[in-house]
Ligand SMILES: [Fe+2]
């Protein structure tokens with residue numbers, strides 16, 4: 205079933221090229237011959253398989269998985285002194301993939317990265333994001349370039365303060381990456397340009413907050429991990445979106461944090477067949493951690509400085525502002541981002557071997 209010979213693996217697509225179930229059930233190896241580049245096995249149906257050493261070692265010793273593992277660096281407010289960043293020209297270099305590798309690796313480690321010295325145009329921003337992966341279309345559109353008005357019914361399109369949240373909690377697969385580029389911020393007519401206009405941006409490391417909750421209040425962590433909640437997007441005519449099923453606030457995979465889903469305004473009804481008081485108590489504690497000074501990374505978005513962050517991990521928000529802000533940005537799907545991160549940071553054969561034996 206895992207023969208790597210040129211006949212059994214489609215050499216263009218690397219897909220399996222035969223019918224597994226046409227192989228005789230009582231197949232057995234007749235001859236096993238080690239060679240320089242791998243091992244040949246002659247089977248009882250007279251097929252001769254070849255397995256390269258590199259493929260065997262990646263597959264059998266399960267080292268590829270560790271090699272591709274991501275070292276998450278959890279952070280709090282102090283990240284403000286040296287937030288991760290890369291230069292636009294390095295990311296867009298046509299001669300070296302190093303900048304793109306650096307960008308995607310930093311987003312994997314920290315859940316965010318700034319792209320500095322970017323051209324202050326939507327066109328360049330869109331090109332930058334497309335180097336990571338295709339832009340994801342939603343009912344709000346694809347790549348956006350807007351000045352807030354309520355043409356699209358969502359509080360993101362106002363100038364109100366927004367508490368830390370993740371986007372698109374109401375999708376079965378929430379947006380993977382999210383990007384913001386502030387192109388301009390002009391003061392209202394009655395105010396001088398040098399007066400503070402507000403609109404500070406906020407990021408919170410949801411994984412750091414979840415680990416804090418797990419440490420300080422393990423019972424509350426378990427409640428937010430176990431209780432599945434409904435989420436919805438209902439503000440636009442003709443659109444009523446909800447995920448395929450209810451999802452908890454904190455998702456884990458083998459004990460590790462996997463995804464944070466938190467927008468209290470988009471949350472549906474807490475299920476009444478559970479201990480409702482216990483859920484609200486856990487959510488209150490979670491809210492306190494998210495809003496603590498130690499968690500909050502406040503900064504000002506600036507033209508030429510694109511922010512890209514992992515919407516499965518990092519929550520975002522902002523303070524209220526005056527005047528008109530022109531912001532462009534987009535969503536990128538998770539799988540496309542992870543693919544770009546792997547392909548720019550690891551050898552292709554290791555990536556494929558790892559993908560083929562994901563557990
Ligand atoms: Fe948002």
Ligand SMILES: [Zn+2]
Nearest residue numbers: 207209212253
């Ligand atoms: Zn074969």
